[in-house]
Amino acid sequence: MEKFEDKVRITGIGMSQVGRKLMRDPIGMAVDACLAAMADAGIERKDVDGLSSHPGPQTPNGYSGAGVGEVEEVLRLQPKWFNSGHEISGHTGAVAVAALAVASGLCRHVICFRSTWESTAQALARGAGGGGGDPLVHGSNQWRLPFGAMSAANWIGMYANRHFRDFGTRREHLGAIAINARRNAMLNPNAVYRDPLTMDDYLGARMISTPFGLYDCDVPCDGAIAIVLSHADAAPDTRRRDPLRIEALGGQTVERWSWDQGFLDHEPLIKGAAEALWARTDLKPSDVNVAELYDGFTFNCMCWLEFLGFCPVGEGGRFVEGGARIALDGELPLNTHGGQLSGGRLQGFSFLHEACVQLWGEGGARQVPRDPRVAVVSSGGGAPGGAILLARG
Amino acid sequence: MSESIARPLPALTAGNTFFWTSGAQGELRFQRCQACRTYLHPPVPRCPQCLSDDIEVEAVSGRATVGAYTINHHPWHPAFPPPYAVAIVEIEEAPYVRLTTNIVNCDVDEVTIGMAVQVRFERAGEVWLPLFEPRGR
Numbered sequence: 001m002e003k004f005e006d007k008v009r010i011t012g013i014g015m016s017q018v019g020r021k022l023m024r025d026p027i028g029m030a031v032d033a034c035l036a037a038m039a040d041a042g043i044e045r046k047d048v049d050g051l052s053s054h055p056g057p058q059t060p061n062g063y064s065g066a067g068v069g070e071v072e073e074v075l076r077l078q079p080k081w082f083n084s085g086h087e088i089s090g091h092t093g094a095v096a097v098a099a100l101a102v103a104s105g106l107c108r109h110v111i112c113f114r115s116t117w118e119s120t121a122q123a124l125a126r127g128a129g130g131g132g133g134d135p136l137v138h139g140s141n142q143w144r145l146p147f148g149a150m151s152a153a154n155w156i157g158m159y160a161n162r163h164f165r166d167f168g169t170r171r172e173h174l175g176a177i178a179i180n181a182r183r184n185a186m187l188n189p190n191a192v193y194r195d196p197l198t199m200d201d202y203l204g205a206r207m208i209s210t211p212f213g214l215y216d217c218d219v220p221c222d223g224a225i226a227i228v229l230s231h232a233d234a235a236p237d238t239r240r241r242d243p244l245r246i247e248a249l250g251g252q253t254v255e256r257w258s259w260d261q262g263f264l265d266h267e268p269l270i271k272g273a274a275e276a277l278w279a280r281t282d283l284k285p286s287d288v289n290v291a292e293l294y295d296g297f298t299f300n301c302m303c304w305l306e307f308l309g310f311c312p313v314g315e316g317g318r319f320v321e322g323g324a325r326i327a328l329d330g331e332l333p334l335n336t337h338g339g340q341l342s343g344g345r346l347q348g349f350s351f352l353h354e355a356c357v358q359l360w361g362e363g364g365a366r367q368v369p370r371d372p373r374v375a376v377v378s379s380g381g382g383a384p385g386g387a388i389l390l391a392r393g
Numbered sequence: 394m395s396e397s398i399a400r401p402l403p404a405l406t407a408g409n410t411f412f413w414t415s416g417a418q419g420e421l422r423f424q425r426c427q428a429c430r431t432y433l434h435p436p437v438p439r440c441p442q443c444l445s446d447d448i449e450v451e452a453v454s455g456r457a458t459v460g461a462y463t464i465n466h467h468p469w470h471p472a473f474p475p476p477y478a479v480a481i482v483e484i485e486e487a488p489y490v491r492l493t494t495n496i497v498n499c500d501v502d503e504v505t506i507g508m509a510v511q512v513r514f515e516r517a518g519e520v521w522l523p524l525f526e527p528r529g530r
Contacts, residue, residue: 138403148479149479154479158480161461161506264491
């Protein structure tokens with residue numbers, strides 16, 4: 001099957017400093033990541049003709065650290081094409097649309113970036129005495145916030161409880177995902193949390209919203225990541241001799257765009273993206289050597305494992321049980337950098353960054369064995385999710 | 394729920410006022426397509442099933458079933474001292490219509506999937522919040 005993805009390569013990756021309460025300018029971190037990715041690709045500013053980002057301009061709550069305009073004000077790339085937005089297929093939907101711009105011939109080298117500064121923004125807000133009075137709630141939040149369903153921990157916790165009841169999933173199953181993430185983060189110098197985590201620690205931590213305890217939830221952080229997409233014809237002009245192929249992109253939505261009108265036993269807006277991914281490739285889940293799957297909560301990651309077809313729907317708990325299968329030396333190494341659970345909430349982009357690290361064999365102490373050639377990446381869910389299949393050669 | 398600190402409340406609009414104020418009459422109301430009889434929620438300008446724009450608001454019984462729930466233990470907001478039960482309930486006349494709400498007037502440990510519940514409105518200014526309690530209380 002001839003497909004647009006075949007015309008696209010990943011030629012460079014970059015990451016800024018990552019940490020908690022860095023008190024750094026998030027636009028500066030975005031620029032750091034972009035410059036690191038350009039250096040990795042061996043290209044200069046004059047070579048870049050596109051910019052793509054998620055979710056848009058900097059926000060005071062820290063969710064977005066920098067938009068296209070804020071980065072362009074520093075880098076002055078004069079892009080022929082640019083894009084940012086929230087209504088895309090997962091955080092890395094910014095990469096999916098950039099791939100279209102590259103494949104169409106509009107751009108030769110596009111930098112896709114994501115900056116976040118939630119940790120610093122939250123610390124500053126606490127220092128300022130909080131946000132004051134409660135504003136009225138607009139849009140879809142009106143259906144949840146007036147009932148104290150303030151957090152995705154509440155919204156997604158409900159699905160997890162239903163999954164527990166319908167499929168016999170247990171907290172120890174979710175714990176296997178959290179502990180695996182921590183074990184891998186201990187080998188990643190850029191990860192936010194690197195202290196050992198045991199099942200007793202996991203089960204004994206304070207409850208957030210049943211069945212989620214503290215270690216089922218990812219952690220706000222500051223940092224930025226950038227990825228260079230190049231046209232296959234332009235890739236030979238870059239530094240790396242082994243640019244990565246995008247084998248397939250998946251981002252369809254087949255359910256209501258809603259937190260309560262669709263599935264009750266899985267995170268919504270994942271299934272369509274997962275199925276669309278496999279519809280665009282001859283590869284199968286059994287061909288995947290490493291999986292970097294969005295883990296804003298442990299349960300999100302389990303939902304991606306199921307819908308991507310690594311196990312039957314409902315069997316995610318038994319698939320990860322004990323953790324051996326998903327360990328670095330297991331049959332499906334999972335979230336090898338520590339995910340967002342222990343690596344920090346880099347808003348979806350750390351999964352794509354880490355997949356590239358692993359396929360290029362640059363994982364150091366956390367490098368998965370057996371020369372991985374195919375990696376699957378996912379981001380999002382709840383808000384529309386997106387999936388990316390990467391391959392070498 | 395604490396009444397001393399205001400909870401976040403919906404901004405009333407031309408499209409949602411019927412929903413958030415119907416508790417004043419003790420009724421739970423939803424949009425319903427008059428062409429194909431589908432209940433519609435959240436409010437929409439045209440029926441997604443048949444694309445008719447002949448939409449009216451109708452009252453339902455207020456009976457529902459708990460489809461999913463979580464017991465929240467984290468103090469997100471001073472208006473909501475934990476623990477409290479957040480649930481998605483399925484409306485009896487149209488189980489495909491759900492509300493995210495609170496289950497009240499019972500211990501949080503009593504909440505189960507499949508629990509039969511009934512709407513119980515709580516007034517907050519001009520808004521009437523549809524909360525749910527176990528049926529038969």
